[in-house]
Amino acid sequence: MATATRDSSxxxxxxxxxxxLVALAGAGYVxxxxxxxxxxxxxxxxxxxxxxxxxxxxxxxxxxESLAQHADRPVVLTWRHRDFRITPASAGLSIDYAATVDAAxxxxxxxxxxxxxxxxxxxxxxxxxxxxxxxxxxxxxxxxRTVQQRPVEGTIRFEAGKARPVWARAGRRLDLGxxxxxxxxxxxxxxxxxxxxxxxxxxxxxxxxxxxxHRFAQPAMSAPVVLVxxxxxxxxxxxxxSAALAVVPQGHELRPVVDGQRLLRAIRPAMTTVGDKxxxxxxxxxxxxxxxxxxxxxxxxxxxxxxxxxxxxLVRPVGRRRMQVKAVVQQPRFTTAEATALxxxxxxxxxxxxxxxxxxxxxxxxxTAGEVSGRLVHPHRLLVLSAPGSTTDxxxxxxxxTLYTAAFDAGLExxxxxxxxxxxxxFALGVD
Numbered sequence: 001m002a003t004a005t006r007d008s009s010x011x012x013x014x015x016x017x018x019x020x021l022v023a024l025a026g027a028g029y030v031x032x033x034x035x036x037x038x039x040x041x042x043x044x045x046x047x048x049x050x051x052x053x054x055x056x057x058x059x060x061x062x063x064x065e066s067l068a069q070h071a072d073r074p075v076v077l078t079w080r081h082r083d084f085r086i087t088p089a090s091a092g093l094s095i096d097y098a099a100t101v102d103a104a105x106x107x108x109x110x111x112x113x114x115x116x117x118x119x120x121x122x123x124x125x126x127x128x129x130x131x132x133x134x135x136x137x138x139x140x141x142x143x144x145r146t147v148q149q150r151p152v153e154g155t156i157r158f159e160a161g162k163a164r165p166v167w168a169r170a171g172r173r174l175d176l177g178x179x180x181x182x183x184x185x186x187x188x189x190x191x192x193x194x195x196x197x198x199x200x201x202x203x204x205x206x207x208x209x210x211x212x213x214h215r216f217a218q219p220a221m222s223a224p225v226v227l228v229x230x231x232x233x234x235x236x237x238x239x240x241x242s243a244a245l246a247v248v249p250q251g252h253e254l255r256p257v258v259d260g261q262r263l264l265r266a267i268r269p270a271m272t273t274v275g276d277k278x279x280x281x282x283x284x285x286x287x288x289x290x291x292x293x294x295x296x297x298x299x300x301x302x303x304x305x306x307x308x309x310x311x312x313x314l315v316r317p318v319g320r321r322r323m324q325v326k327a328v329v330q331q332p333r334f335t336t337a338e339a340t341a342l343x344x345x346x347x348x349x350x351x352x353x354x355x356x357x358x359x360x361x362x363x364x365x366x367x368t369a370g371e372v373s374g375r376l377v378h379p380h381r382l383l384v385l386s387a388p389g390s391t392t393d394x395x396x397x398x399x400x401x402t403l404y405t406a407a408f409d410a411g412l413e414x415x416x417x418x419x420x421x422x423x424x425x426x427f428a429l430g431v432d
Contacts, residue, residue: 045124059101075186079195092135093187099128129184144174151202154209156217156247161239163217165209171200212254220314225321230297230329232273240266260307278332281339290344298330349409353402365399405431
């Protein structure tokens with residue numbers, strides 16, 4: 001029993017001794033790590049400056065003194081045989097001395113590699129750059145404006161009944177991320193760096209333009225489109241409606257669009273039988289013969305519907321380009337067909353007289369004459385002329401007397417008339 005007790009006590013003593021040795025070694029290891037925490041590993045160089053074995057503050061001070069001139073050295077960037085000299089301060093570049101000393105190995109660490117590196121040597125370490133982002137962004141923006149060239153987007157222009165393709169062409173732009181890295185690298189190394197200028201591809205390619213020309217533009221310009229409004233036909237030619245056409249990007253393709261208001265303005269000259277308001281048919285003397293001036297319906301168009309459906313008819317083959325247009329239509333009271341059915345084909349009588357302007361009423365007389373000119377007197381209907389002004393005004397009386405002469409010579413019945421209170425020698429006897 002005594003022997004067993006002595007063996008147990010001896011084992012505990014050995015264990016305690018070993019624990020003490022481990023604790024002592026650990027304390028020594030921690031103490032060594034703490035001792036070298038504020039020191040840079042031996043044989044450590046930054047940009048050729050030896051800071052090995054120095055304390056953190058001493059290492060930072062030596063770097064400031066040795067690298068001050070290096071920190072002000074311009075960065076040279078090249079592009080197309082052109083040099084851009086960028087001062088570090090303008091680009092927001094500086095040396096972060098505290099971070100550089102950290103990168104060299106200064107600082108507390110229990111990793112064995114840290115202690116080994118301290119005694120074996122840190123080697124060459126690159127300085128750490130500090131970057132003021134606002135200044136860096138401003139510098140990059142200036143460089144980008146210098147080298148950039150916007151791409152030419154592919155499109156189609158419609159002018160005077162023709163479609164002209166605008167072929168896409170790549171531009172160029174500055175790779176901002178790569179340029180930022182090169183500025184930092186050139187600042188630290190002092191080398192010449194080439195600006196990273198890359199192609200800036202257009203959104204709509206030349207192939208997309210060729211497709212749109214084949215599928216839309218060329219068919220659209222190949223033939224007129226007939227617009228049918230309230231039974232009336234309007235022939236819209238490519239020369240007229242091309243001004244209302246355009247193509248816009250949709251994805252990487254071109255989609256045709258129509259400006260409805262511009263389309264209406266463009267085809268207005270062709271709308272001889274359609275207008276904003278209805279107009280009755282009338283007669284006009286052309287080379288001495290009565291000619292029917294066609295009536296015109298009044299139409300209020302659904303412009304959005306017109307613009308949405310018009311492109312479909314532009315790509316249809318000739319003979320199938322007839323489009324019914326949605327519109328609110330007002331019919332004239334006297335149609336072209338009714339005027340033609342009257343078969344008015346010759347002048348029955350004619351009367352002319354000089355217009356005297358002794359009373360200043362010539363303006364009113366011209367207005368009255370304009371209202372009468374071309375008026376059709378239907379069978380069994382009355383034409384009533386009520387001229388502004390007094391019957392004593394010679395100019396007004398001249399219009400009334402001339403009209404009376406024409407009616408008398410034509411054998412028409414004059415139901416009522418007002419004579420001048422006194423005879424005037426300016427008028428023919430009996431028709432004043």
